[in-house]
Amino acid sequence: MKLMIVDDEPKIRNGLLKLLGARDGWQVTGVFEDALSALTALYDNEADVIVTDIKMPEVSGLELIRQIRERNQDIHIVILSGHSNFAYAQKAIELGVTRYLLKPTNPRELVAVLEGIEKELKQGAGDAPDKKQPPQEGEAGSGADGDGVGNLLVQKAIQYVEVHYGGRITLKDMSEELHLSPNYLCELFKRHTGKNLMEYVTEYRMMKARNYLNHVEYKVSDVAEMVGYKEAKYFSSTFKKMYGMTPLEYRNKR
Secondary structure: EEEEOOOOHHHHHHHHHHHHOOOOOOOOEHHHHHEHHHHHOOOOOOOEEEOOOOOOOOOOHHHHHHHHHHHOOOOOOEEEEOOOOOOOOHHHHHHOOOOOEEEEOOOHHHHHHHHHHHEEEEEEEOOOOOOOOOOOOOOOEEEEEEEOOHHHHHHHHHHHHHHHOOOOHHHHHHHHHHHOOOOHHHHHHHHHHOOOOOHHHHHHHHHHHHHHHOOOOHHHHHHHHHHOOOOHHHHHHHHHHHHOOOOHHHHHHH
């Protein structure tokens, strides 16, 4: 799998090169400090995946992605950003970004995302993994009442969860980001999906935890942190309540 790295911070560029270049079967074909250099290089070099920052001087990461998408819809793009602004994440999702990870990025999570992309490439699938993928346990519906605006707001809430599940999620923060009152957001989400919003957050985190537990190199405490739980004990209790077994029992069962 061929990768390109685009970030204006030397420390991050070097760290990513060291992390990704050491993996068997992965080849870093270019490391760039700005979007224009990366765009120029793409004319002569192939890449399956681009790992890029958003906020960069002169040309932003979003503009880089937009220009890439004008000529290539197949390259997988992973964003590493120090900005949790939902407008960035929403635009990134519209441009077909595979994942939006917040800095400081957990190296294990980045590797897991890239491993998922590698698997998709090997299988010859055209759709990026994890892209707009709600939990298997209960997908968000299109809205029984046909309220298109309401459904769009619910989809934005789902996208917010997909971006922030590895960190702190509160109803207050989410409602402020979406410019809705907490009560109205909860009512809207329940009406369109049949689910309680914060229960959905837990379900999504547990679904992601199952995926990470399939990677035996991750300790249960690592997985807990990757899906937004500071205490592994509380994470294990929540996991068992949902699936009837502890994370270790789930891993050993497979």
